[in-house]
Amino acid sequence: MFSFIFPTTMKKKISTKLSSAQRLTIIKISIVLIVIALLWIIFSPQTGYYTLCKQKNYLQSIQQKTIDLQAENKQIQKENDRLINDPEYIEKVAREKQGLLKKNERVYDFSQ
Template identity: 40%
Template structure:
């Protein structure tokens, strides 16, 4: 059996420490990237969701403003109210009759 000298033991110990350090760093990086609920990829997914929800919020706010203006107009403008009632709901004035005609179909 050969006897190792102290230099060889130190090199061997350093090599083992480097390997262990590399393994620890490797698994730490894996954890940072793929940790469930906390990893980098989960973070990027949440960032994209924030962007999507912000855009949706802006669209809904614009729609809300549009509807508020429409409500105010319906409350104050009688002609607009009548127009909406006729077009959207098919309402008629007293003694009005609606005649619907079919468009003639072209013969081929």
């Protein structure tokens, strides 16, 4: 195998001293990049925090509608069961909502 040995005299020390203007420029660029990154995190179209909050609110409203519809379905199912199994309720609904009468029955209207 090959091995390279570098003598210590070949190593050069790289000077990285920056002037105050260069430091200020680097700080400004860093701040701008950080602000851009934060704005992207907050407002990005698909994965941003703002979009996430909107989707969360939409999900909550859909879940509430689902709960309301389930409660309404239970009530309709109860009324349906009652209409199927309770003859007195069927008669009541027929008289009140449909305006039906039994044979030889008359309705007198005294509301005038």
